[in-house]
Amino acid sequence: MASVDYAIQARVRQLLARHWVRAEGLVVGTTEGVVVLKGPLAVEPGGGTRLDDPLQRARFLQRLRTEVAAIPGVREVVLEMGSDLGTED
Amino acid sequence: MEGKHAAGDAPRAQAESGPESLILNGAHEAERVLEEQAALHPTYADARWRLGLLKLAHGQTVLAEREFEEALGIHPGYRAALWGLRFARLLQGRTVEDMAGESEPPACREEAAWAAVEQAYRLRASGADPLAAFPEDGDPLLRLHYAAYFALERGDERSAAEHLRAAAAASATSAAILGDLGYDPARPESLSTVAPALLGMLWSPLAADLYAYLGRIYARNGLREEAARAYGRAFLTLPDEGCHARHEAELAIAFGEEEQAIELLTRAIAVDPTCVGTRIALGFEYAAQGFVDEARIQFEVAATLAPGYADVRYNLGLLYSAEDKSAEAMRQFRQALAINPSFLPARRSLAALLERLGRHEEALREADRLVRQGFVTADLLVQMARSSLALERMEEALDYLLRAEALQPDHAPTYHLLGQVYRRKGQKNKARSAWRRYLAKTAQADVGPSPARSAAG
Numbered sequence: 381m382a383s384v385d386y387a388i389q390a391r392v393r394q395l396l397a398r399h400w401v402r403a404e405g406l407v408v409g410t411t412e413g414v415v416v417l418k419g420p421l422a423v424e425p426g427g428g429t430r431l432d433d434p435l436q437r438a439r440f441l442q443r444l445r446t447e448v449a450a451i452p453g454v455r456e457v458v459l460e461m462g463s464d465l466g467t468e469d
Numbered sequence: 470m471e472g473k474h475a476a477g478d479a480p481r482a483q484a485e486s487g488p489e490s491l492i493l494n495g496a497h498e499a500e501r502v503l504e505e506q507a508a509l510h511p512t513y514a515d516a517r518w519r520l521g522l523l524k525l526a527h528g529q530t531v532l533a534e535r536e537f538e539e540a541l542g543i544h545p546g547y548r549a550a551l552w553g554l555r556f557a558r559l560l561q562g563r564t565v566e567d568m569a570g571e572s573e574p575p576a577c578r579e580e581a582a583w584a585a586v587e588q589a590y591r592l593r594a595s596g597a598d599p600l601a602a603f604p605e606d607g608d609p610l611l612r613l614h615y616a617a618y619f620a621l622e623r624g625d626e627r628s629a630a631e632h633l634r635a636a637a638a639a640s641a642t643s644a645a646i647l648g649d650l651g652y653d654p655a656r657p658e659s660l661s662t663v664a665p666a667l668l669g670m671l672w673s674p675l676a677a678d679l680y681a682y683l684g685r686i687y688a689r690n691g692l693r694e695e696a697a698r699a700y701g702r703a704f705l706t707l708p709d710e711g712c713h714a715r716h717e718a719e720l721a722i723a724f725g726e727e728e729q730a731i732e733l734l735t736r737a738i739a740v741d742p743t744c745v746g747t748r749i750a751l752g753f754e755y756a757a758q759g760f761v762d763e764a765r766i767q768f769e770v771a772a773t774l775a776p777g778y779a780d781v782r783y784n785l786g787l788l789y790s791a792e793d794k795s796a797e798a799m800r801q802f803r804q805a806l807a808i809n810p811s812f813l814p815a816r817r818s819l820a821a822l823l824e825r826l827g828r829h830e831e832a833l834r835e836a837d838r839l840v841r842q843g844f845v846t847a848d849l850l851v852q853m854a855r856s857s858l859a860l861e862r863m864e865e866a867l868d869y870l871l872r873a874e875a876l877q878p879d880h881a882p883t884y885h886l887l888g889q890v891y892r893r894k895g896q897k898n899k900a901r902s903a904w905r906r907y908l909a910k911t912a913q914a915d916v917g918p919s920p921a922r923s924a925a926g
Contacts, residue, residue: 383790383791383793384791385787385790385791385818386756386761386764386784386787386788386790386791387756387757387759387791389753389756389784389787390752390753390754390755390756390757390764391757393753393757394722394725394753394754394757397719397722397723398722398723398724398725400685400688400689400723407780407812407813407814408780408814409783409813409814409815409817409818410787410814410818411814411817411818411821411848412821412848414846414848416813416814416817416846418813423689424685424686424689425502425503425506425685425686425689426498426499426502426685426686426689426690427689427690455848456846456848456880458846
């Protein structure tokens, strides 16, 4: 499992880039298929939906969790993403 | 100049995308977002600065001046805002000679470009040749792009065509961007196609940031072509091949074009081999596609260029680990922790590696540090239990597993190991019960041959 951690890690980065999530301050780690995303959640502006709206934020995080979990080799997703005002699609 | 520009996208102010025919005006959207940011975060000087650029792009030089003043009020040392303020005043026909910063030499390549273009506008205002502002040893592409603009502005089509042709010949990137706007060096009449788009732009190297910002806004809304055009305008106003390739790579990554992303990032590195961010991005692209060697090389270079990046060390460790180079992987994880002792993923992966190598006491020590740092997951507790079990410390293993169960009752591996611990303790009924729970929580298809399967049946 550890042999694919690097690939999972890279796929997670791609996913974050596709959602325009800002990587600064965000810690991304993968150990034996368990992905940890920890830090402030902020996205590039201009997407529409607001992350300071709790409902939209929760939806965004749920979508992110689902998409990370769908990456081959991922066994578990730990999201600890604090608040940082921003917008998302 | 006043009221002349429209953020360079006047001919394309509205773009359609998708079944809902989303109408998006990038400049309006940018203004909305920036106004909101400025209101929510009064200390964001960047938002005020970009609003100033937007006002300039709309020809609202007095409003722009106010925004730049606001930005400088927040951050008095903000050089880009100072140059924006100078530019806004210059466009109002005011003198800027006595302003602070006048005598200071350019702090960077961008600032040298800001200074040259500002001087060109001054010369133009005094009736002199603006091209005299561009030094002989300066960026030739910057000179050609601005020469074409100034020529178009004064109606000198012959000179404009000559400079555009030269720009297209000098740079494939310029040629592609101008081509996208309708310019074809082989067809002189195409100048009339490209002229309105060029004249509609804000011609200042400061505007490169604004156009890049608009590019991201278009991209965020799924408008790839509009985003690429905005990045193109950023290049025209401040030619930087490496930066442009990175912008295009960013688009390729965002839109899932993996092969193109690698090609563009490679091109960006060829222009600027010392850019750590590009090396990291290319490393991740290679890694995502399974090119471990290529990815490792990029991270190794990045680690050399920026020895203080814990994240680079960590990812390098993962790559070494994938190549079964455990000692090297461990060294990288430890270096990441030396840089940043609270970098949790490095400690987590180090603990896992130690456990795989059978170094259980060390694995437990690292795992315990994680727990004390507040990082507790069922997966970590199960790993700790495995080490305890290997060390024949049954009660300790049981304690970790019960904590894992309490923390995350659905974590199937907890029950698998719990069954093993109970069996080793001679508690067969409890072992069977744990394995039954394991099977209940694991899809039948995912369960391979295991002691749980036979014992629980």
